[in-house]
Amino acid sequence: MTETDILKSISENLSQRKSTAALNNYEVLCNNIKYVNNLLNWGVNSLRVLQSQLETTFKDDCLVSADFKDNTKPLFYFRNIVPRIVLNDISILEKFVSYTEPDNRHGITIDDVGKLQKSFIDYNNLVTSARQFIDSLVADAYQLTLLEPKSTNYQVLVSLNSFNKYATKSIRQGLFNTEIENSLIEFETLNFNQWANSHITKCAHKSFGEKVDFLFTNLNLSAEADFKEEIKNLFKFSSEFTHIGYVSTFFTSSNASEVIFTDDISPYLPSTENFSELKYKILETATKFYSIIYLPTLLYSFRKSFELNIYQIFEASLTNLQEKIIADLKTRNNQYYFFIRQGLIASDNVVDLTCMCGTTNHWQPPHDLAKIYCKNCGSKFNLLEIEGDPGYIMTSSGPVKVIGSSVPDFNDLSPNKKMELMKTWEELMKKNK
Numbered sequence: 001m002t003e004t005d006i007l008k009s010i011s012e013n014l015s016q017r018k019s020t021a022a023l024n025n026y027e028v029l030c031n032n033i034k035y036v037n038n039l040l041n042w043g044v045n046s047l048r049v050l051q052s053q054l055e056t057t058f059k060d061d062c063l064v065s066a067d068f069k070d071n072t073k074p075l076f077y078f079r080n081i082v083p084r085i086v087l088n089d090i091s092i093l094e095k096f097v098s099y100t101e102p103d104n105r106h107g108i109t110i111d112d113v114g115k116l117q118k119s120f121i122d123y124n125n126l127v128t129s130a131r132q133f134i135d136s137l138v139a140d141a142y143q144l145t146l147l148e149p150k151s152t153n154y155q156v157l158v159s160l161n162s163f164n165k166y167a168t169k170s171i172r173q174g175l176f177n178t179e180i181e182n183s184l185i186e187f188e189t190l191n192f193n194q195w196a197n198s199h200i201t202k203c204a205h206k207s208f209g210e211k212v213d214f215l216f217t218n219l220n221l222s223a224e225a226d227f228k229e230e231i232k233n234l235f236k237f238s239s240e241f242t243h244i245g246y247v248s249t250f251f252t253s254s255n256a257s258e259v260i261f262t263d264d265i266s267p268y269l270p271s272t273e274n275f276s277e278l279k280y281k282i283l284e285t286a287t288k289f290y291s292i293i294y295l296p297t298l299l300y301s302f303r304k305s306f307e308l309n310i311y312q313i314f315e316a317s318l319t320n321l322q323e324k325i326i327a328d329l330k331t332r333n334n335q336y337y338f339f340i341r342q343g344l345i346a347s348d349n350v351v352d353l354t355c356m357c358g359t360t361n362h363w364q365p366p367h368d369l370a371k372i373y374c375k376n377c378g379s380k381f382n383l384l385e386i387e388g389d390p391g392y393i394m395t396s397s398g399p400v401k402v403i404g405s406s407v408p409d410f411n412d413l414s415p416n417k418k419m420e421l422m423k424t425w426e427e428l429m430k431k432n433k
Helices: 003-013 026-058 074-099 120-146 149-164 169-175 178-188 208-218 222-242 246-252 270-305 308-329 415-431
Strands: 335-341 351-354 360-363 380-386 392-395 398-401
Touching (some): 026 074, 026 270, 074 270, 120 149, 120 222, 149 178, 208 222, 208 270, 222 246, 270 308, 398 415
16 A cells, blocks of 8 residues: 555545444443442452551561561661552552443433433543553552562652652642652753663663563463453553544544434443443453452562561452452353253243343243343353253253253252252263263
8 A cells, every 4th residue: 555545544534433333232231340340449448458457567577577677678668668559559449440430321311311422531531540550550560579679769760750840839848858859869860861770770671561571470470461462452552542642532522423222221322332342341451450460469579578477368368359359250241051941942931041140031032042141241141952851951060950841940959859969960970080
């Protein structure tokens, strides 16, 4: 293609936006957003409790490791710095949680469905909060992993240098004391090329991508290569919105009229669904990052900081927190298989399909195959028809009642019948080994 061909494609595609289309189930998206947002919010509240314990623990000489006891050693000063970093991260997390709440559809009608329309401001606030989340937590996780004086000096002095350029006198008065003023003066004697490697500062990994690579290597997450790229892609995508790029502005600044969709809850617009689709994807990635990278980084830092018995207390709390978030995330958007008696589909019977998330979905006649999914978590259902009145099917997870069979549910069986069925299952499993 020539430069004119490229310019022509830009002229034709980035001057008038096409109509939006809703390609996902909006109700499912809202349910998933609410679930994961609540999960992350619970994780942040748990971190706040831990941060308070962390601050108290660092004040006790008997609880910190040897290098943190002696005020002649640099690590001593991280006793104040580490709790502050975690507190700063909590503020960033709380902002992100507030921007990733589900849409409020209460009372929405055809007349006021325009309240749900999403525009440049909505997208910019959401994605900018995502950029702040991922950028700040990666930078802080990097510092917490290193706990290296020159590296922390670099991170803070670069920030102070920028802040100082435009700060008002009253702000400066409340923030800067003589020692920090002198530190900044010392830093400003360096030229830009010296910032990353001087007698007071060091930065071995400057870019976002380099820091992410370092964290994944340090945490032995080689099996998570796809997720590493997902984090980098979120950073690039959110940078486009944060820096007000051409494409993000074009995409979110349309004044075109929209068709109105509706579901069992209320009317909504394609832009509403598009926005929620992006919100859920960002929220899921951020929550995975929090559990897979950020929390293990804290644990890595605490291993250096505390005596073994104290570290083990924090380890138990952080491990439980991480495992719950990871396990709960896995309940979203799965595929489940149900055994169903042949002839039940297309009958007049309502078929109850109970999802692993605990929601029972009542599949109404005429049994549209496009509607066999869980509205609560978005999981898809696959049906396997069995002839006759088969009763129970023996699976690797145990006996499962074939839906529509005349036998009772497994949980409704007497203890003796349960034991008898489980014994049959165990014998079959032994034969199949």
